[in-house]
Amino acid sequence: MKIAKTLWRIIDVILFITVLSMLVVVLMQVLGRTFGKSIPWSEEMTRNLFIWTVNFGMVVGFKNVDHARVTFVYDFFKPSKVRDFIQIVIYLLSAVIFFTFLTIWNFQMSFRQLRIREISPALAIPMFWVTIPMGVCSVLALIAVFYTVFLDPDKRERILMKDLELVANMEELQ
Amino acid sequence: MSMSLVMMLIFFVLSFIGIPLALSLGLSVITTVVSFGLPITVIGRLMYTSMNSFLLVAVPLFILAGSVMGKGGVSDQIFGAAHTLVSRLRGGLGYVNIIASFVFGGISGSSVADVGSLGPLEIKAMTDQGYPKDYSAAITMVTATLSSVVPPSILMIIAAVTANQSVSACLAGGFGPAIILSLMFVVVNAYVSIKNDYGVIEKIRFKDIVKINLKALPALLSPLIILFGMFSGLITPTEAAAVAVVYTLLISQFFYKTLNWKEIPRQIVNAGVTAGTILFIAMTAAVATYIFAVDQLPMRVSALILGISHNKHIVMLIFGLIFVVIGMFMDATAAILLITPVLLPTAQQVGVNPVHFVVFMVTALSIGLTTPPVGVCLFATSLVSNLKIETIVKASIPFFIGIFIFLVIYALVPAITLIPVSILT
Numbered sequence: 001m002k003i004a005k006t007l008w009r010i011i012d013v014i015l016f017i018t019v020l021s022m023l024v025v026v027l028m029q030v031l032g033r034t035f036g037k038s039i040p041w042s043e044e045m046t047r048n049l050f051i052w053t054v055n056f057g058m059v060v061g062f063k064n065v066d067h068a069r070v071t072f073v074y075d076f077f078k079p080s081k082v083r084d085f086i087q088i089v090i091y092l093l094s095a096v097i098f099f100t101f102l103t104i105w106n107f108q109m110s111f112r113q114l115r116i117r118e119i120s121p122a123l124a125i126p127m128f129w130v131t132i133p134m135g136v137c138s139v140l141a142l143i144a145v146f147y148t149v150f151l152d153p154d155k156r157e158r159i160l161m162k163d164l165e166l167v168a169n170m171e172e173l174q
Numbered sequence: 175m176s177m178s179l180v181m182m183l184i185f186f187v188l189s190f191i192g193i194p195l196a197l198s199l200g201l202s203v204i205t206t207v208v209s210f211g212l213p214i215t216v217i218g219r220l221m222y223t224s225m226n227s228f229l230l231v232a233v234p235l236f237i238l239a240g241s242v243m244g245k246g247g248v249s250d251q252i253f254g255a256a257h258t259l260v261s262r263l264r265g266g267l268g269y270v271n272i273i274a275s276f277v278f279g280g281i282s283g284s285s286v287a288d289v290g291s292l293g294p295l296e297i298k299a300m301t302d303q304g305y306p307k308d309y310s311a312a313i314t315m316v317t318a319t320l321s322s323v324v325p326p327s328i329l330m331i332i333a334a335v336t337a338n339q340s341v342s343a344c345l346a347g348g349f350g351p352a353i354i355l356s357l358m359f360v361v362v363n364a365y366v367s368i369k370n371d372y373g374v375i376e377k378i379r380f381k382d383i384v385k386i387n388l389k390a391l392p393a394l395l396s397p398l399i400i401l402f403g404m405f406s407g408l409i410t411p412t413e414a415a416a417v418a419v420v421y422t423l424l425i426s427q428f429f430y431k432t433l434n435w436k437e438i439p440r441q442i443v444n445a446g447v448t449a450g451t452i453l454f455i456a457m458t459a460a461v462a463t464y465i466f467a468v469d470q471l472p473m474r475v476s477a478l479i480l481g482i483s484h485n486k487h488i489v490m491l492i493f494g495l496i497f498v499v500i501g502m503f504m505d506a507t508a509a510i511l512l513i514t515p516v517l518l519p520t521a522q523q524v525g526v527n528p529v530h531f532v533v534f535m536v537t538a539l540s541i542g543l544t545t546p547p548v549g550v551c552l553f554a555t556s557l558v559s560n561l562k563i564e565t566i567v568k569a570s571i572p573f574f575i576g577i578f579i580f581l582v583i584y585a586l587v588p589a590i591t592l593i594p595v596s597i598l599t
Contacts, residue, residue, distance in 0.1 A: 050227075070190065
């Protein structure tokens with residue numbers, strides 16, 4: 001439980017750093033061009049930061065049970081323990097199957113790139129560091145889904161929520 | 175064709191039983207790739223490639239700019255300024271609602287954010303003046319679609335990238351439908367308000383008008399700065415988004431003095447999270463697009479549609495119908511990513527301008543945000559107004575009729591998109 005909380009905190013810090021760095025690098029790009037000193041690596045740097053951002057953002061999306069989905073079909077059934085159980089099992093299973101496959105395939109791809117020493121064009125860093133976030137974040141997303149289902153009762157409630165209640169908790173409305 | 179059909183069928187079944195859309199897409203893609211013997215390695219590679227885009231970086235940055243604006247009390251400024259302009263008219267607050275959403279859309283790119291931040295303000299002001307609550311909620315909801323059409327719009331950026339069209343051109347094109355759609359709202363509001371004698375005619379002193387507008391000026395300037403930078407070619411849309419973040423931070427700190435720096439780190443993190451949840455769908459959809467391509471689905475669909483007609487007006491009307499129906503049932507981002515690669519080739523074949531296609535698609539799909547059974551703006555409006563979904567939908571019918579007429583006209587007149595594009599870019 002405590003380890004998980006620390007993990008979420010670390011991910012928040014990573015996201016803070018990547019989004020802020022994107023902002024800074026893009027601004028540097030504008031300033032650089034204005035003063036006639038364009039920065040050759042700014043665009044590639046931004047894209048790499050962006051890939052990390054999107055993947056880690058996706059993980060937090062699973063930790064908060066924020067990914068868009070359609071739940072109105074469950075309104076046709078009377079509320080019951082069985083209905084809730086089915087809904088949670090479906091949610092959990094879908095994530096487990098998808099992210100297990102994705103983790104394996106991504107690690108295969110990234111480690112192959114590491115072996116053949118594929119290098120990025122402008123920054124000359126190993127491509128491994130550019131493609132690995134998807135594998136890392138697939139593992140983290142799995143942890144997040146298990147965490148919400150088994151360890152965080154509030155978030156488990158969210159898996160069972162109807163569309164209307166889900167929107168009620170959206171960040172943008174607060 | 176069978177491959178795409180199998181994939182779509184699995185996708186619909188999975189998303190129908192409550193599996194997050196991105197996972198439903200991902201699982202249907204994996205099943206199809208494996209069972210039809212396509213190379214598995216494409217899945218990881220395509221998901222990575224789809225996010226390897228400098229243009230999409232604009233998405234988290236515009237989200238951040240919008241949320242800084244929201245926290246900085248800028249919505250109140252916009253609302254106040256709009257109020258001084260139209261308070262003398264019957265149904266005045268209805269017009270305020272339209273203008274405020276238009277200006278808000280010039281800063282934020284999200285319709286839900288419009289309902290969330292302007293909605294409570296607008297509905298309270300309208301009901302205080304005796305407008306029925308259901309009508310107030312209805313106009314608040316339909317005008318929120320403007321945020322997805324007025325540049326900058328997150329949906330428009332995603333659509334332009336998907337269609338491989340210039341992001342600036344598509345954003346600029348959004349001005350056309352946004353203006354005509356607003357005029358349509360004005361007509362409906364005038365008709366309903368005069369018929370039912372809604373609202374109170376207020377006289378605001380000239381001195382106050384000047385005072386309120388001067389105070390709101392920095393907020394009102396922000397969309398202009400974003401747009402000028404972008405359309406003059408000085409900066410790219412992504413860079414404009416970064417500049418917008420800095421500008422909003424500066425005016426909230428030094429002019430409105432409403433900025434709480436303690437909240438900024440949270441907002442920065444949330445911008446990343448929101449972008450990640452929206453774009454995760456784009457990642458899995460990229461593989462679905464690959465399956466469509468292998469399956470030659472665009473060609474087959476094109477043959478099917480061209481079998482009905484070669485006339486580009488009729489084709490656009492058919493597309494409009496498809497967009498509206500899909501928009502009712504599907505999340506707008508997912509819809510954009512699945513529709514664009516399939517229908518764009520047909521559109522180009524009959525001579526529809528691709529920019530017009532993209533802007534028309536986003537406009538039609540953003541209407542879907544307000545319709546049942548799946549409409550985030552509808553749900554959000556129901557929350558901020560405490561009204562039942564059915565009540566809001568019923569009160570929105572005059573607007574829906576107006577929107578329908580607008581969409582038919584817009585499908586037939588590409589100049590609505592192309593004139594602002596040629597002026598601005």
